[in-house]
Amino acid sequence: MKYIHTIYYLLLCSIILLPLEAIAQNQTIHGKVIDQATQEVLIGVNIIEKTETNGIPNGTVTDIDGNFTLELKSSKGLLSFSYIGYKDLLLTVNNKTFLNVEMTADTQSLDEVVVVGYGSMKKSDLTGSITSIKAADLTKMSSAQPAAALQGKAAGVTVIQSGAPGESPVIKIRGIGTTNDSNPLYVVDGILLDDMQFLSNEDIESIQVLKDASATAIYGSRGANGVIIVTTKRGTQGKPRINVSAYEGIQYALRDHLDMCDATQFATLYNESLKNEGVTDGYYDNPESMGKGTDWLGEILKTSSVRNYSVSANGGSESVNYNASFSYFNQDGIIDKSGYERFTFRLNNEYKLSKYVKIGHNLSYMHSKRDMPLGGAVQTAYRLNPDAKVYDEDGNFADSGHSSKQNVVADIHYYNNNVLRDRLVGTAYLDINFLKDFTFKSNAGVDFNNGYERAFVPEFFISNLHQQQTNSLSKTWSKYKSWLWENTLTYSKRFKNVHSINAVMGYTLQEFNYEDLRGEGQEIPNQDDENMWYLGNINNATAKVGNTAWSSSMMSYLFRLNYSYADRYLATVSFRADGSSKFGPNNRWGYFPSVALGWRVKEEGFLKDVEAISNLKIRGSWGKTGNDKIGNYQYYPVVYTNPGNCDQVIGGVHIPGATTVDISNQDIHWENTMQTDIGFEMGLLNNKLNLEFDYYYRLTSDMLLVPTIPGFVGAAAVDTNVGKVRNSGVDFTIEWRDQLKNNLNYSVRLVGSTISNKVVDINGKKFYGGGLLGGKAATITTEGLPMSSFYGYKVLGVYQNQAQIDHYNSLDGNSDTPYNTLYTVKPGDLIFADTNGDGKITVDDKTDLGSPLPKFTGSLGITLEWKNFDFSIDLYGSFGNKIYNGKRAARNANSDNFDTQFLKRWTGEGTSNSEPRMTFEGNNWEVSERFLENGSYVKIQNVMLGYTLPKELSRKMNLENLRFYIAGDNLKYFTKYHGFTPEVGGDALSLGVDNSFYPVAATYKVGLNLTF
Known part of the structure; x- marks a missing residue:
């Protein structure tokens, strides 16, 4: 040896x-x-x-x-x-x-160089569909999450913003192909991650979005949902340069389309509901005297602050390049106790040990504190009776009366829940160039993510129905760590200036480990002293503990070959083999190939001298990628032992027992996504006009679903490969750049995507979702429909009189048989459609009501530069989807408030054919088109006006650059939807159901960028 x-x-x-x-x-x-x-x-x-x-x-x-x-x-x-x-x-x-x-850039002929998996290429040589986003586009938005800035910047990428501080947006690339985790893979400086929350916007050099299989297949089992490659800023040789960025801003909730009834209006509708229900008591005596009452949404929403400060140092010599940065972000939140604070440190260094050997590291540390907002606070405020008061005459919190919800201002005051997080993400690498054309790279990465959560609710009393009899404390410590080791060998050679070859092959290992420890208890003495909020102070009799852990690992082999002939004919072949511990021995390995071809038509003789056409390339690709984002150990059966429930005593003999909790699936294997992409890129008029177009067809097969099994089995099912989902559509980008004679530089950029989603096969099963009050389902996922389609009754109108009811009752030829078998209807109630044609309304008449997925998303960006001024405006829109207004449908039978849409209700023949009479329950509250709304919208995403100090003045101040700006984010939604925001997400089986989300905030800010 x-x-x-x-x-x-x-x-x-x-x-x-x-x-x-x-x-x-x-x-x-x-x-x-x-x-x-x-x-x-x-x-x-x-x-x-x-x-x-x-x-x-x-x-x-x-x-x-x-x-x-x-x-x-x-x-x-x-x-x-x-x-x-x-x-x-x-x-x-x-x-x-x-x-x-x-x-020096030639403004008449611009081309990008983009980072791809395990390498980089000129965009003109790409055969895959990749979009590049530069740093300047990322720093426009006032968000702690860099992913939020991707909205509208890349065709085929859907971003649903979250208003809650510190919460990541939902990102989907080219639709949704799985009921499991459909988030993209993030690759930050070479390390494979599930998010990029630890990054500051100012630290990012560029982001590349890999969309088709040719680009993503090199990441194999984690490439099915697309890949987002992030490159952070690095040192450049030269004198040190200090960069400072800072802004201060204010935020507030956009409430243009969320108008609630005041006390008088509520009492009027409430009395009317009682009357229509035949109730004889409980009426408000004089609604007109009640005035406006309490605006509960106004009580919990506030104007808050947001700020960001960042400083970095960049420089280097022949032997060492460095980039060090520090960032601080703080967002108070527009609801009390929902703020987010983050400190970020980054150090990217590279050391040249010799002319052919270099080492380097990219290290990032983040410390954050997030105050978790009270769950359902917005929904509670939406439903609270406006006749109830926040405070009583003595200034104490008041009881909410007979409202179904309690005083939400008091709940926010008493609720304490914050999460501290420390995260270290870093890579260290070794590069060796040898034999002139070979490069060996070894890259090691780690991700350490430690969390600490503390939740405390003190003892309090507001009323018999609203109290906490004993204080309670819970704490959770979590530890997540992963390591990655990648070794790649790259060969790059150009032969006789005609043939170009770039080949990379590699071997990678990655392991993931997680563990948490939970403890909880009650009866802490001296509860008003926060220093007492420790588990050691609880009553031991109330103590509970829990401990969870899991681990998984992956081993991979990868290969890619890029070939170019005469810079005209391009080919890319890639292959990755992944082995994952999440699957059993028989199906542990997955194999993911791709192939792509490109033709740079402009380089042909018949177009080379055509001045009007600056660039023309046609490309096509096919490949397979996978998805392994499921739980661990699913090929193992889980057995539960408990002396109280499983053991038996037979004939005086104690016999230990056990029961199966989760059944196993030895045949579980990868989800596979096959994708075909055909596209072209064109530049006209010296590349003043650039167009990029892609058609894609994406089919996910062997989708992992949890099937329904009979209750007598006595165990829970695990994921099974049963489904197929298809996504298809087109992505396009059109951009015009020019300079006018008066030195006005301008650009106009239009980005658009169409999405068609369909469940092809799930073994005839139906999966319901929506999470409405009373356990009602608003969505269905079944064959032939888009995922999470809305499912309920079609509405034909409102019964205007008894004669109309009698007419519908006689449609089956028997007037004694009711048309609506669900409820006894009266004039003013909704008319449901008999979709199956049997002459009556039953549950079998529920049908597809539309999709939560937009048919088209797009953005329009305009930039202007004149002398020392710069201006930009970005608009973003989503069209063709529907939203189920679950918060409107969530009503308690006795007390909840109404939004002003209910004022348009039916009060007599001819008064309304869309909004029914007031009732507390029955036909009008079934899942139907009544609560389905148009989800299309256009929003002013960002507006920015900047001024850069003239170079002459900057030099006198010993500055390299100084720029001031004012900007606004999410300034206005143009939509017909009656909610805080039409950007409604949800899990894969409950998309587009608005049960009340944390509102997206509008932001106004002033800032500066300084370099010296």
């Missing part, structure tokens, strides 16, 4: 020392290439030495950090730098060993 280790050691030394031997023979030049205006590194710049040997060009390209190394044939060599979208540049070496190169 020792001889094997010796041979391995000698081989490794040979690989490292081989380039060093060449140094003695020829001079080697190193350098970095950056954009002259933005100082950002340029990836993939072609560098050719003009001195040729035997007619074979001597050249290289810059890496992901903009660095290059080239062995020269002449010590005074002339180097040519060329890069699509930039002016060509010639530089003489003159015995130099390092070059700082700044290239």
